[in-house]
Amino acid sequence: MTQPALFIAHGAPTLAIENNEYTAFLRRLGQEILSKPKAIVLFSAHWDSPIQFVTSDQVHDTIHDFYGFPDELYEISYPAPGSPELTARIEALFKDGNLAYKTITGRGLDHGAWIVLREMFPACDVPVVALSVDARRTPAEQYAIGKMLMALREENVLVIGSGGLVHNLRMLERSGDSPSSWAVDFDKWIEEQLANWDLRQLFEYVKRAPHAREAVPSYAPEHFAPLLYAMGASDNDRNASKLHQEYEFGNLSLNCWMFGSKS
Template sequence: MATQPVFFLSHGGGPWPWLDGPFREGFALLEASLRALPAMLPEPPKAVLVISGHWEEPGFAVSSAPRPGMVYDYFGFPEHTYHISYPAPGSPEVAARVVELGMAAGIPIGVDPTRGFDHGTFSMLQPIYPDAQVPVVSLAMRADYDVDAHLALGRALAPLRDEGVVVVGSGFTFHNLRLFNPEGRRPSAAFDGWLRHVLTEVSPEEREQQLQAWESAPCAREAHAREDHLIPLMVAVGAAGADPGTCIYAQDDLRGGITASSYRFSQDTTPSVHDLLRKAHHAL
């Protein structure tokens, strides 16, 4: 079984794949990158493990429902978006394996048999697997946002990659809702530039050291007044190990000027991520 890549994906706003008009159109580049993602895998996955910026608990937790429901964790959207469904199955087997790997590393992980898919999960997966055929398991962040703890969790879960599971950190490289407007142009570009350098140009050891000190990055707290949408990256980087990072989505005009990006971590460079993205963008 081939080793699966790890991803950190900016997941967009609310239930955007179920909308029409300018709001949906603003995510066209993101949507193209998400649609291209299955071709970036060496083989179809056994399951997807999602660490979403929209689920946190006092301690780490994993969803174990065989048929997860929906969590409509947004407001102000059209009525129909509170009745949508992403009917992917869960995987109690993968959930049990997550708990086992955590236990082996001395990291307790609780089990939640009732947790459904939040929009950091279903909105991101809808363009990737619109038929919802791949099992999905959700993993809660720890509410203290401890960077070292989340990096360690990612390292503990790395064996899943050799078992057919794609690990996805789902957040946003910029998440300050007050600045999702032209005022966010400067801080989002500054932080994104720093982040892209760290994720794609430095050694794996330096990468972790830089992320541990992320608050010292340019415009860090302007980009992430609260780091709930950044912490999923730490789990992804921990699971990535020594694998290099590649930027698979980059935009500098989101919502009037916001810079955002997404990343893939893998030793495998075939197929060419850049060729896939060029084809996806040309299809827009």
């Protein structure tokens, strides 16, 4: 079975205790839209490192890497199993691609990972290998790393990039019924490039996209990076489908893109 690659916005940590349109979509995504994968490779915006890390745990701890939220959030546990076998496969692919990496145990899954996985696979029965992103790399380099994992999709492994295309916490709006026009304009520009798989434009999004500096602020480029990693994993069948789009707090983009298709 061939799995697609996904980019999923993980939103705010409170998503884990909400029951709304987006959480309902994530549940449908895991239980109806997708076929159950053998395992998952997940790049999270909340693991940003110049070293390419790969986890090799039997069972993942749950990291509550946020502060000042309701107590019930800190009580949530998502002890997803790992897959040392898949880790070894990823190591081989990175070696083939001449990518330096480091395999570690004991880190656990950050909220960029477990929040979306918990909604999609609540039984916590799909093995997960977590990978770091590097926001300091160029978009082309991020895409190339994802491309190294392309073969995994044909082995029934789901590749996920978890982040946020418009993720500027300093510009959130607590009131108002309509999303911020600048956020919508940025998302529409991204949609146009994805429809054409225009890598030249996407790799230069900072210069070319409208409102790029508002949507992807200089202090948080790591939230955009997972898009490129996920796209790279679908370089062999370059097509993109938008599965969901909405906004929270005026301009926090909650969207999901599927690259390639399941078969």
